[in-house]
Amino acid sequence: xxxxxxALGLWRTALIASVRQDGPDLSARQMAIMLQVYxxxxxHTVRGLAAMLNISKPAVTRALDRLSLLGFIKRKRDAEDKxxxxxxxxxxxxxxxxxxxxxxxxAGAVTPEDLATIRAEEELASAAKARLEAELTAASxxxxxxxxxxxx
Numbered sequence: 001x002x003x004x005x006x007a008l009g010l011w012r013t014a015l016i017a018s019v020r021q022d023g024p025d026l027s028a029r030q031m032a033i034m035l036q037v038y039x040x041x042x043x044h045t046v047r048g049l050a051a052m053l054n055i056s057k058p059a060v061t062r063a064l065d066r067l068s069l070l071g072f073i074k075r076k077r078d079a080e081d082k083x084x085x086x087x088x089x090x091x092x093x094x095x096x097x098x099x100x101x102x103x104x105x106x107a108g109a110v111t112p113e114d115l116a117t118i119r120a121e122e123e124l125a126s127a128a129k130a131r132l133e134a135e136l137t138a139a140s141x142x143x144x145x146x147x148x149x150x151x152x
Contacts (some may be wrong), residue, residue, distance in 0.1 A: 013107035030063045044087040
């Protein structure tokens with residue numbers, strides 16, 4: 001549970017820093033599409049993005065409309081299949097995600113207090129594990145002795 005809270009706290013800190021900036025405020029869907037387009041190899045199509053994210057093509061199209069308006073992606077007709085529209089990266093989109101990545105890195109920076117807490121929790125966990133292993137070993141030995149006494 002502590003790990004989950006730490007991860008959510010990191011995400012919260014990064015999002016708050018992002019919202020406080022003057023830049024655009026992306027929805028989770030828009031950010032998921034951005035990350036998919038920028039972090040995976042092209043080509044990217046509306047159909048492919050919809051399938052990958054398990055959302056409808058109209059939902060992808062609405063998100064792409066906003067991302068295109070912001071200049072974060074551009075759309076281009078596929079020369080080989082005129083029915084298909086390719087989603088392409090832009091320099092502006094790359095800069096946005098690079099800046100967002102810095103916010104995530106800053107949010108995850110470990111303070112000395114965090115490091116001390118992590119070390120203390122690891123020591124407690126290690127001690128608890130050692131106690132449990134000792135108890136299991138003792139219980140196993142007791143079982144072996146009981147079986148030997150039964151056999152004799």
